[in-house]
Amino acid sequence: MDVSGIKKLIDRRLNDLSINKKLLLVYIVCMFIPLILTDGVVLGVLNRNERREADYEMENVANSVRYIVGSSFDEAITVINKLYLNEEVYAFLDKDFESDYDFFTDRVEIKNNILKPLDGGRESSIIGINLCSDNDTIINGGNFYNMDRISDLDWMDLSEAKSKIVVNFYYDVDVNQGTLNRKKVSLMRVLDHYRWYDRNMLVYVELDHSVLQRKMKALAYTDPVYLCEGDKVLLSNTTQTSVQMDYDDLDEDIKIGLDVPWNIYGKDLRIVVARKQAGIAKVIKDNALVLLILIAFNLIAPVLVIRLINRSFAVRLYDLSKAFDEADIDNIRGIDTESAGDDEIGLLMRGYNRMVERLNSLIRTNYTVRLERQEIELARQNAELSALHSQINPHFLFNILESIRMRSVLKGEQETAGMIEKMATLVRQNISWSTDNSTILEELDFIRAYLELQQYRFGERLRFNIEAEDGCADYSIPRLTLTTFVENACVHGMEGKTSLCWVYVRVYRKAGDDGDLLIMEIEDTGRGMSDEDVEYLNDRMNNCTIDDIKDGSHVGMLNACLRLKLYTEDEAGFEIESEKEVGTYITISVPIRRLKSDA
Numbered sequence: 001m002d003v004s005g006i007k008k009l010i011d012r013r014l015n016d017l018s019i020n021k022k023l024l025l026v027y028i029v030c031m032f033i034p035l036i037l038t039d040g041v042v043l044g045v046l047n048r049n050e051r052r053e054a055d056y057e058m059e060n061v062a063n064s065v066r067y068i069v070g071s072s073f074d075e076a077i078t079v080i081n082k083l084y085l086n087e088e089v090y091a092f093l094d095k096d097f098e099s100d101y102d103f104f105t106d107r108v109e110i111k112n113n114i115l116k117p118l119d120g121g122r123e124s125s126i127i128g129i130n131l132c133s134d135n136d137t138i139i140n141g142g143n144f145y146n147m148d149r150i151s152d153l154d155w156m157d158l159s160e161a162k163s164k165i166v167v168n169f170y171y172d173v174d175v176n177q178g179t180l181n182r183k184k185v186s187l188m189r190v191l192d193h194y195r196w197y198d199r200n201m202l203v204y205v206e207l208d209h210s211v212l213q214r215k216m217k218a219l220a221y222t223d224p225v226y227l228c229e230g231d232k233v234l235l236s237n238t239t240q241t242s243v244q245m246d247y248d249d250l251d252e253d254i255k256i257g258l259d260v261p262w263n264i265y266g267k268d269l270r271i272v273v274a275r276k277q278a279g280i281a282k283v284i285k286d287n288a289l290v291l292l293i294l295i296a297f298n299l300i301a302p303v304l305v306i307r308l309i310n311r312s313f314a315v316r317l318y319d320l321s322k323a324f325d326e327a328d329i330d331n332i333r334g335i336d337t338e339s340a341g342d343d344e345i346g347l348l349m350r351g352y353n354r355m356v357e358r359l360n361s362l363i364r365t366n367y368t369v370r371l372e373r374q375e376i377e378l379a380r381q382n383a384e385l386s387a388l389h390s391q392i393n394p395h396f397l398f399n400i401l402e403s404i405r406m407r408s409v410l411k412g413e414q415e416t417a418g419m420i421e422k423m424a425t426l427v428r429q430n431i432s433w434s435t436d437n438s439t440i441l442e443e444l445d446f447i448r449a450y451l452e453l454q455q456y457r458f459g460e461r462l463r464f465n466i467e468a469e470d471g472c473a474d475y476s477i478p479r480l481t482l483t484t485f486v487e488n489a490c491v492h493g494m495e496g497k498t499s500l501c502w503v504y505v506r507v508y509r510k511a512g513d514d515g516d517l518l519i520m521e522i523e524d525t526g527r528g529m530s531d532e533d534v535e536y537l538n539d540r541m542n543n544c545t546i547d548d549i550k551d552g553s554h555v556g557m558l559n560a561c562l563r564l565k566l567y568t569e570d571e572a573g574f575e576i577e578s579e580k581e582v583g584t585y586i587t588i589s590v591p592i593r594r595l596k597s598d599a
Contacts, residue, residue, distance in 0.1 A: 020310035058258040072125035076205040093133035128206035167267040226272040441473035469508035484560040493526020525583040541574040568594040
């Protein structure tokens with residue numbers, strides 16, 4: 001079946017539909033389906049952006065946990081390393097004291113001269129610096145202990161501590177006083193730097209678990225964050241049990257958003273961050289009833305309006321049809337036009353009555369003349385209908401946009417009115433190509449409207465500046481070529497970037513080796529490109545062909561480059577510079593002699 005046959009089939013099917021069904025078809029195809037698709041795409045994009053922001057925030061939280069715990073560990077490691085390299089400590093732990101008095105005298109000196117300067121004060125997470133030895137003459141207490149004092153601890157492993165610093169989160173059970181059981185954090189190392197001491201000696205530093213817990217709770221993150229060893233929760237920003245109670249296991253019902261392995265000083269830990277409910281999904285969930293009411297209203301209200309409009313059409317058309325059916329050759333009755341209205345059908349009904357009056361007058365005069373004049377009147381009515389039909393503006397879209405804009409102005413929604421006005425400018429520019437060329441001034445006005453419209457999308461993250469040197473505004477270039485580069489800078493440059501981004505457009509003249517050049521610069525402070533991408537694009541932009549455009553990669557920019565090259569007889573030049581996370585700079589140079597001017 002050819003195109004004309006398909007058109008006839010569609011016309012026949014539409015002609016068989018009632019006006020009510022036609023209006024419903026227009027509503028579904030032109031409003032309902034596009035609305036669903038557009039809202040679906042927008043919600044999908046917003047939801048994806050929310051998830052990206054949530055992932056970024058979870059990464060920051062994990063890094064904060066590393067910093068909080070790591071800084072406390074680093075403080076303890078600094079203390080351990082200083083004691084590890086201090087031979088006075090070794091000599092004290094190895095000495096055979098002749099009496100308790102000798103021990104206490106030397107202990108005071110070691111404590112005041114060596115241990116006390118290592119105390120970090122109130123801001124420190126360290127609550128104990130302990131030196132141990134298998135020296136039987138050492139009296140337990142006051143930071144100094146005989147090795148048998150800690151021999152019953154589960155984490156004690158001298159063979160492991162000889163080669164590295166051992167980190168342990170453990171629950172210390174005091175069998176004599178159960179109320180003193182506590183969660184503890186310790187770092188231990190065997191003192192074996194000076195090999196000529198034969199005794200087993202070690203230093204272990206104890207950190208305040210409650211201080212680490214308070215630092216975790218101070219994180220600016222509302223959802224749970226856990227530092228775990230396997231499934232054992234060591235620290236968390238959630239409400240925890242007392243430090244005197246044993247560690248809990250990770251709840252299996254937690255929705256894990258990020259699980260980062262972390263090895264610190266040989267201890268394999270996990271940083272687990274619970275995923276927030278996506279912002280868009282949460283809004284939809286929290287306002288489900290309101291959204292359902294709005295959706296129902298959006299579906300039902302148009303249908304009711306369509307039924308009212310259909311009734312407005314159908315009743316009056318029925319009166320017209322009935323009048324035609326009941327008419328005979330000797331008497332044609334008129335129609336009651338009291339409620340006919342002022343629209344096209346009302347005009348048609350009144351026109352019908354005028355026709356009836358004239359026809360009845362002609363019937364009474366002469367039958368033959370009546371028939372002739374009836375044909376003339378019918379022809380005139382058909383002409384009027386054709387005239388009415390021809391008045392339909394093929395650019396009805398602009399009328400609709402203007403109506404919406406004026407309604408927004410009347411309601412004080414100036415921002416919405418501005419958006420619609422800019423959108424109408426962009427659409428009119430795209431569909432009104434009476435010529436393939438436009439002046440620099442027209443191109444820059446179009447770019448300004450486009451960027452102002454983009455600001456409604458990106459908000460304060462997008463700024464722009466457009467400058468044109470005097471005397472450059474009247475030169476003609478292929479339409480939308482410069483706009484294509486600006487669009488690429490705006491969309492791709494800002495994609496995935498949350499900080500402020502500037503777009504600069506500059507047009508000026510510059511002296512060249514073979515005459516003056518028109519220079520067009522497009523610069524953005526977006527995310528930039530790699531050196532490989534810059535080299536690749538420079539080559540393609542300066543050597544593009546029709547075949548390059550067909551492969552579907554960078555079609556917009558290459559299309560603009562090819563049109564400029566054809567317009568200037570292959571004398572347009574392109575140069576692109578870019579740096580990752582800094583921005584992109586594009587220079588277009590065209591000989592002035594190849595350009596037309598409207599001045």
